Amino acid sequence: xxxxxxxxxxxxxxxxxxxxxxxxxxxxxxxxxxxxxxxxxxxxxxxxxxxxxxxxxxxxxxxxxxxxxxxxxxxxxxxxxxxxxxxxxxxxxxxxxxxxxxxxxxxxxxxxxxxxxxxxxxxxxxxxxxxxxxxxxxxxxxxxxxxxxxxxxxxxxxxxxxxxxxxxxxxxxxxxxxxxxxxxxxxxxxxxxxxxxxxxxxxxxxxxxxxxxxxxxxxxxxxxxxxxxxxxxxxxxxxxxxxxxxxxxxxxxxxxxxxxxxxxxxxxxxxxxxxxxxxxxxxxxxxxxxxxxxxxxxxxxxxxxxxxxxxxxxxxxxxxxxxxxxxxx
Amino acid sequence: xxxxxxxxxxxxxxxxxxxxxxxxxxxxxxxxxxxxxxxxxxxxxxxxxxxxxxxxxxxxxxxxxxxxxxxxxxxxxxxxxxxxxxxxxxxxxxxxxxxxxxxxxxxxxxxxxxxxxxxxxxxxxxxxxxxxxxxxxxxxxxxxxxxxxxxxxxxxxxxxxxxxxxxxxxxxxxxxxxxxxxxxxxxxxxxxxxxxxxxxxxxxxxxxxxxxxxxxxxxxxxxxxxxxxxxxxxxxxxxxxxxxxxxxxxxxxxxxxxxxxxxxxxxxxxxxxxxxxxxxxxxxxxxxxxxxxxxxxxxxxxxxxxxxxxxxxxxxxxxxxxxxxxxxxxxxxxxxxxxxxxxxxxxxxxxxxxxxxxxxxxxxxxxxxxxxxxxxxxxxxxxxxxxxxxxxxxxxxxxxxxxxxxxxxxxxxxxxxxxxxxxxxxxxxxxxxxxxxxxxxxxxxxxxxxxxxxxxxxxxxxxxxxxxxxxxxxxxxxxxxxxxxxxxxxxxxxxxxxxxxxxxxxxxxxxxxxxxxxxxxxxxxxxxxxxxx
Numbered sequence: 088x089x090x091x092x093x094x095x096x097x098x099x100x101x102x103x104x105x106x107x108x109x110x111x112x113x114x115x116x117x118x119x120x121x122x123x124x125x126x127x128x129x130x131x132x133x134x135x136x137x138x139x140x141x142x143x144x145x146x147x148x149x150x151x152x153x154x155x156x157x158x159x160x161x162x163x164x165x166x167x168x169x170x171x172x173x174x175x176x177x178x179x180x181x182x183x184x185x186x187x188x189x190x191x192x193x194x195x196x197x198x199x200x201x202x203x204x205x206x207x208x209x210x211x212x213x214x215x216x217x218x219x220x221x222x223x224x225x226x227x228x229x230x231x232x233x234x235x236x237x238x239x240x241x242x243x244x245x246x247x248x249x250x251x252x253x254x255x256x257x258x259x260x261x262x263x264x265x266x267x268x269x270x271x272x273x274x275x276x277x278x279x280x281x282x283x284x285x286x287x288x289x290x291x292x293x294x295x296x297x298x299x300x301x302x303x304x305x306x307x308x309x310x311x312x313x314x315x316x317x318x319x320x321x322x323x324x325x326x327x328x329x330x331x332x333x334x335x336x337x338x339x340x341x342x343x344x345x346x347x348x349x350x351x352x353x354x355x356x357x358x359x360x361x362x363x364x365x366x367x368x369x370x371x372x373x374x375x376x377x378x379x380x381x382x383x384x385x386x387x388x389x390x391x392x393x394x395x396x397x398x399x400x401x402x403x404x405x406x407x408x409x410x411x412x413x414x415x416x
Numbered sequence: 417x418x419x420x421x422x423x424x425x426x427x428x429x430x431x432x433x434x435x436x437x438x439x440x441x442x443x444x445x446x447x448x449x450x451x452x453x454x455x456x457x458x459x460x461x462x463x464x465x466x467x468x469x470x471x472x473x474x475x476x477x478x479x480x481x482x483x484x485x486x487x488x489x490x491x492x493x494x495x496x497x498x499x500x501x502x503x504x505x506x507x508x509x510x511x512x513x514x515x516x517x518x519x520x521x522x523x524x525x526x527x528x529x530x531x532x533x534x535x536x537x538x539x540x541x542x543x544x545x546x547x548x549x550x551x552x553x554x555x556x557x558x559x560x561x562x563x564x565x566x567x568x569x570x571x572x573x574x575x576x577x578x579x580x581x582x583x584x585x586x587x588x589x590x591x592x593x594x595x596x597x598x599x600x601x602x603x604x605x606x607x608x609x610x611x612x613x614x615x616x617x618x619x620x621x622x623x624x625x626x627x628x629x630x631x632x633x634x635x636x637x638x639x640x641x642x643x644x645x646x647x648x649x650x651x652x653x654x655x656x657x658x659x660x661x662x663x664x665x666x667x668x669x670x671x672x673x674x675x676x677x678x679x680x681x682x683x684x685x686x687x688x689x690x691x692x693x694x695x696x697x698x699x700x701x702x703x704x705x706x707x708x709x710x711x712x713x714x715x716x717x718x719x720x721x722x723x724x725x726x727x728x729x730x731x732x733x734x735x736x737x738x739x740x741x742x743x744x745x746x747x748x749x750x751x752x753x754x755x756x757x758x759x760x761x762x763x764x765x766x767x768x769x770x771x772x773x774x775x776x777x778x779x780x781x782x783x784x785x786x787x788x789x790x791x792x793x794x795x796x797x798x799x800x801x802x803x804x805x806x807x808x809x810x811x812x813x814x815x816x817x818x819x820x821x822x823x824x825x826x827x828x829x830x831x832x833x834x835x836x837x838x839x840x841x842x843x844x845x846x847x848x849x850x851x852x853x854x855x856x857x858x859x860x861x862x863x864x865x866x867x868x869x870x871x872x873x874x875x876x877x878x879x880x881x882x883x884x885x886x887x888x889x890x891x892x893x894x895x896x897x898x899x900x901x902x903x904x905x906x907x908x909x910x911x912x913x914x915x916x917x918x919x920x921x922x923x924x925x926x927x928x929x930x931x932x933x934x935x936x937x938x939x940x941x942x943x944x945x946x947x948x949x
Binding site for chain 2: 119120124125132133136137165168169170171172175231235238239242243246249250251252253353354355356358362363365366369370371
């Protein structure tokens with residue numbers, strides 16, 4: 088087990104390095120941060136001094152090596168745009184993104200699983216048909232359009248929910264949370280739905296397909312023959328066995344939710360890491376962009392590792408195989 | 417006597433009235449961008465100044481029509497050609513309670529002159545500021561500078577003791593890995609003080625009752641403002657910003673998208689405040705290279721031929737752009753800057769008419785009967801509808817035979833590219849913060865490098881010795897001689913056609929119906945004059 092973790096961690100290192108290299112190489116094309124920092128009026132001497140101060144006159148691989156060296160120590164430098172330490176900026180915005188991602192993931196599970204079970208059990212009911220049609224909307228409409236539609240309905244027409252921002256937040260140490268105020272919770276609703284809708288429909292369709300599959304199997308027929316109640320059969324036997332792939336997908340999707348919160352955050356002016364990234368792209372703020380991309384790579388690598396470990400724990404066959412092959416060697 | 421008493425009583429009444437209903441006058445203000453810093457001498461961009469000018473002030477400030485007004489100096493005069501004298505306002509205090517002194521003035525000018533300041537163009541002629549006594553400061557210039565008071569409107573006064581105490585005697589520190597105190601903290605003398613600042617989330621400013629200017633308002637010199645609190649929030653998405661205005665979550669939107677204006681005019685709770693901006697859009701030609709970088713004409717540069725430039729001018733149907741692309745929200749022009757700028761001459765604001773046949777004839781005469789191909793460089797997120805304007809122009813040029821391919825990019829790569837002179841023809845928008853002709857002439861039309869600041873935005877590398885002479889005269893002369901130089905420069909600009917001027921931008925503001933605020937052509941809302949009912 089320990090060897091397994093270590094080997095996975097070692098595999099993760101080159102992945103992170105490649106991400107760093109690719110993102111760093113890309114920045115040559117996003118524009119010249121110096122031109123933006125200097126503004127409308129400057130002299131050539133000012134320009135040269137700034138280029139030197141930022142180390143942009145060094146060759147590419149020197150810049151890259153220095154970036155990796157600093158990043159390994161958690162040092163990402165100063166944002167060009169905001170003149171503030173990048174690590175601090177990201178730490179300040181991470182709670183917003185994580186709370187939003189958590190709510191979106193929770194919503195997609197709490198709503199998606201029951202809907203999936205329902206449509207699996209009552210395939211011909213009109214409500215199932217409605218759910219399936221509705222899920223098509225979730226899959227096919229782009230996120231920003233869903234966000235704008237929700238704003239139009241719930242903010243402009245009905246006036247129930249705020250159209251932008253996090254509402255009032257409470258500061259708990261370095262973590263800022265919107266869960267503790269009514270305004271903060273209201274502000275979470277629309278962005279969570281926007282961000283989680285795709286995952287919700289995905290989980291619903293997955294659960295439905297798995298349920299249909301499992302309900303056809305012999306042991307379900309056998310359980311019914313034993314005279315077990317519908318409830319015990321559907322939830323105790325069928326649902327439990329559909330959940331393994333659901334957990335895998337939901338876990339992997341959590342990384343996607345965090346990484347692709349960018350669009351939702353832009354639509355709702357949600358002060359998270361995605362919005363920070365978009366604003367940094369606009370002005371070629373290289374330190375923030377590279378730190379963000381590295382962080383997202385880290386999130387994906389970590390989630391993958393956790394999912395692998397969960398497999399290891401959940402599926403006994405994996406352990407047996409590994410033990411057997413180790414025994415043979 | 418009676419009138420005097422009545423005025424006094426009225427003033428007392430108004431004072432009482434403002435004091436009584438003070439608490440509820442909050443303006444919630446949204447714009448697409450957040451200020452990157454709160455340091456007053458660091459970044460010279462509109463998103464920074466729009467917030468800072470509520471908090472900080474210069475020696476000279478502006479009236480609602482943007483003309484210069486007495487600020488922290490009550491009067492000034494040019495004692496000698498190279499010496500301006502400023503008499504300071506007495507009894508002014510910074511928001512932290514420190515008194516405003518002549519030492520602060522000397523310190524602030526020195527700070528704005530540092531190389532890491534982006535405010536160089538406003539202080540480039542200044543040699544030094546000298547404190548004559550407690551209430552008088554002299555500014556000594558290297559050369560005679562007739563428009564110094566206009567230029568220093570943008571140089572805000574900081575407290576010397578406060579800056580020193582917080583280790584912020586420099587505007588930026590690009591080498592350090594630490595944040596400067598002035599990035600998130602302020603200490604000004606202006607009508608509002610900073611109450612809270614969360615970058616990219618909100619900036620709250622509270623009315624400073626001690627501000628000297630409120631009294632002038634009560635005495636009827638300027639409009640009376642009643643806003644006690646400003647809450648600024650950046651909202652990047654156009655649709656969300658407008659939704660927030662429609663739903664009443666914000667009161668003031670600085671940059672509403674053009675396509676929403678009609679809806680905002682029609683909606684019951686909102687209105688649109690219309691007005692021009694001091695920003696002009698041009699098409700700029702590379703008139704320097706012997707062969708264009710991005711064209712199929714080899715061995716020569718067609719843009720060096722005046723007839724080709726005139727032909728492309730004639731080919732642009734500016735009224736169509738005004739009507740369709742800009743939806744009427746532009747002021748068509750044939751000159752370098754709009755009428756708010758000192759030096760504007762209506763006689764020189766004349767376009768070459770739209771005439772496709774003339775354009776084709778001129779091209780044929782210049783030796784291009786079958787036209788040629790060229791690439792037009794454009795930004796797509798810097799000016800209002802910039803990409804659409806360029807699309808329209810590309811089509812119009814292609815119609816007369818100049819096959820134009822458009823390269824539209826976000827502002828970061830676009831500016832990086834044109835600043836390397838890596839372009840054949842591009843579209844540029846130019847604002848004039850000093851509201852004086854020299855600013856545009858010097859940056860856009862002077863030969864590059866003849867003097868500091870000359871031609872730094874002249875990427876077509878237009879160069880005309882006569883123009884350089886005129887610009888040199890604008891820098892030092894005053895009165896009618898200077899006006900004559902500006903006038904001749906504008907005429908030469910029309911004759912030489914180094915650019916095709918297009919239009920001045922309009923900048924409508926969208927507000928809730930209960931807010932009124934004078935529109936400012938520099939796109940800076942002055943909440944000191946805003947009224948909430």
